[in-house]
Amino acid sequence: MKAFVIAAALFAGSQNVHSEEVFCTVKVNLETVAETQFNIGATERLMYVQAEDFAFYLANKGQSKFELEVFDGSVPSRSYAQGVLRALTDELTWTLWSRDILLETSCKLVQK
Secondary structure (H helix, E strand, C coil): CCHHHHHHHHHHHHHCCEEEEEEEEEEEEEEEEEEEEECCCCCEEEEEEEECCCCCCCCEEEEEEEEEEEEECCCCEEEEEEEEECCCEEEEEEECCCCCCEEEEEEEEECC
């Protein structure tokens, strides 16, 4: 039993090692309306902005793979973008361009 508790504690501690600090923005018609910086652990999914009918989520899939999810409550619909964030220059972006709006969100890693 003691070995199980030690193994569980080591596993829980290793989860924090795989967290990434990210910076995300949301733009409406080319104007930045939200900026946020947060840590996201491996296999974690977080809502980083909610604005009007839209909710923006980022999921850390592990091994530097990330997924943006945008929920539009007015339709309702969900859109996704997946990519890899390894270097500080890597950026994951999702864009909606319609007659009514140009909506964009993007996330990138922050230097630790």
